[in-house]
Amino acid sequence: MGWLAIALAIVAGLALLLRWRRPAWYWMTFGVLFAAIRIRVRYATVMDACHLTVPASRFRLAMARTFGREIPRQRVPRLLRLSPTRTGLRLRIKMLPGQDAFVFSAAADRLRHSFAVHQVITREAKPGIVEITMTGYDVLKRVQMPARVACDGLKVALALREDGRIHCRDYRETPHSLTLGATQSGKSVYQRRVIKELAALPIALVGIDCKNGVELAPMARRFSALADNPDDAMEMLEALVDRMEGIYEIIRREQRVSADTPHAEITADIWGLPEHLRPIPVLLTVDEVAELALYSGKAQEKRRDRIITALVRLAQLGRAAGVFLDIYGQRFGSELGDGITMLRAQLTGRTAHRVNDESSARMAFGDISPYAVFAATQIPNDRRGMAVVGYSTGDWFRIRTPHTTLRQAVNACNRHADLTPDLPELARFRPRIPTAAAPVPATAEPVAEAV
Numbered sequence: 238m239g240w241l242a243i244a245l246a247i248v249a250g251l252a253l254l255l256r257w258r259r260p261a262w263y264w265m266t267f268g269v270l271f272a273a274i275r276i277r278v279r280y281a282t283v284m285d286a287c288h289l290t291v292p293a294s295r296f297r298l299a300m301a302r303t304f305g306r307e308i309p310r311q312r313v314p315r316l317l318r319l320s321p322t323r324t325g326l327r328l329r330i331k332m333l334p335g336q337d338a339f340v341f342s343a344a345a346d347r348l349r350h351s352f353a354v355h356q357v358i359t360r361e362a363k364p365g366i367v368e369i370t371m372t373g374y375d376v377l378k379r380v381q382m383p384a385r386v387a388c389d390g391l392k393v394a395l396a397l398r399e400d401g402r403i404h405c406r407d408y409r410e411t412p413h414s415l416t417l418g419a420t421q422s423g424k425s426v427y428q429r430r431v432i433k434e435l436a437a438l439p440i441a442l443v444g445i446d447c448k449n450g451v452e453l454a455p456m457a458r459r460f461s462a463l464a465d466n467p468d469d470a471m472e473m474l475e476a477l478v479d480r481m482e483g484i485y486e487i488i489r490r491e492q493r494v495s496a497d498t499p500h501a502e503i504t505a506d507i508w509g510l511p512e513h514l515r516p517i518p519v520l521l522t523v524d525e526v527a528e529l530a531l532y533s534g535k536a537q538e539k540r541r542d543r544i545i546t547a548l549v550r551l552a553q554l555g556r557a558a559g560v561f562l563d564i565y566g567q568r569f570g571s572e573l574g575d576g577i578t579m580l581r582a583q584l585t586g587r588t589a590h591r592v593n594d595e596s597s598a599r600m601a602f603g604d605i606s607p608y609a610v611f612a613a614t615q616i617p618n619d620r621r622g623m624a625v626v627g628y629s630t631g632d633w634f635r636i637r638t639p640h641t642t643l644r645q646a647v648n649a650c651n652r653h654a655d656l657t658p659d660l661p662e663l664a665r666f667r668p669r670i671p672t673a674a675a676p677v678p679a680t681a682e683p684v685a686e687a688v
């Protein structure tokens with residue numbers, strides 16, 4: 238008996254220690270079991286207490302009255318499935334007549350307290366079925382991505398979502414994006430993560446970094462073109478527009494060939510082109526976009542207009558030609574001048590890190606969800622790298638990318654330097670490869686040695 242008590246005390250101590258120091262391990266060892274038992278046992282009581290039950294049907298009430306029987310109890314929505322996940326539990330519940338997903342969403346906080354879990358997120362899985370995702374611990378406190386994430390094509394796993402799922406970006410589905418955030422909110426780390434993940438994929442990377450190249454130049458081996466000042470940026474963007482127009486010519490030519498071949502598919506983008514004709518897709522990543530939009534004097538104003546016009550054209554027409562845009566900045570509103578709101582409308586992938594005011598958050602999510610605007614303004618200062626991401630469906634989530642150092646991103650770029658394609662139209666912007674003799678600025682980590 239004494240030994241049993243000692244063993245139980247050791248296990249309980251171990252559980253407490255894990256819960257405190259390693260919540261992810263605690264969840265996978267003890268937490269998931271305890272939570273599943275708790276939910277099974279208390280399900281009906283909690284549903285009742287959270288006002289998620291409905292009165293018995295009129296027929297049963299009438300029968301009870303007629304035969305003088307006990308009045309039937311409130312009906313509890315049926316728990317169809319309870320499945321564990323890496324970070325929590327997922328429940329599928331069949332809604333009762335009169336209920337909708339919003340009723341469950343409004344009760345999310347009550348459910349969270351009642352089931353003693355960290356977070357509860359609800360969504361309608363299909364008509365009549367609501368899915369409740371619970372996370373057992375604060376998954377964004379210390380981001381741990383799963384070792385393997387199934388991604389194919391031009392899809393990359395970028396961050397962990399607050400519901401424990403992975404936030405992926407599929408460039409073919411969401412070709413252009415805008416990432417906002419105050420200074421020191423985590424934009425550069427997010428950009429590094431994107432580049433690190435894309436480095437291994439068949440895509441050409443083109444960058445504009447008017448901070449003299451401090452962010453992107455160390456990764457130059459994987460970049461087909463880089464501009465580190467607004468004059469070069471303007472010429473590079475116009476060259477990219479020329480490339481895009483050339484690709485449209487190829488598509489048109491191929492369409493004419495297909496049109497004369499009965500039953501042949503006719504493509505309207507590069508993905509339907511035969512492989513030998515298909516140009517490599519290009520991602521243009523722009524760090525601190527305001528540097529391109531600010532001007533003083535007539536000459537700079539003209540340059541700014543040409544830059545914004547080229548960006549708008551790339552955003553409007555780039556998708557079919559395989560040209561994608563990732564734009565990063567602190568703000569991206571009409572104060573940056575004509576054409577900015579037009580450009581923003583094309584950037585459908587939206588991410589906002591911590592912002593200092595509501596108007597900045599509205600630049601990202603004003604047209605998606607007022608709740609996402611609020612969430613972006615509530616990101617705490619000590620949660621660097623945390624962001625809100627909005628999907629075109631109107632859904633939004635808090636996310637956090639794994640902390641990616643410049644060293645890690647540079648290593649990935651060096652490892653995959655052989656995948657860097659030559660873009661003849663942009664050949665004059667091919668970056669100079671940094672060497673030990675040309676060290677990166679003191680603020681950045683040192684450049685990796687050549688592979």
Ligand SMILES: Nc1ncnc2c1ncn2[C@@H]1O[C@H](COP(=O)(O)OP(=O)(O)OP(=O)(O)O)[C@@H](O)[C@H]1O
Pocket residue numbers: 418419420421422423424425426427621622623637638639640641
């Ligand atoms: N996902 C993350 N996890 C942990 N720390 C992070 C994360 N993202 C950023 N940080 C930390 O936050 C700080 C600021 O990050 P970063 O340089 O990316 O911000 P920024 O928005 O690009 O700032 P600026 O606009 O001034 O360049 C860095 O010290 C970085 O280590």
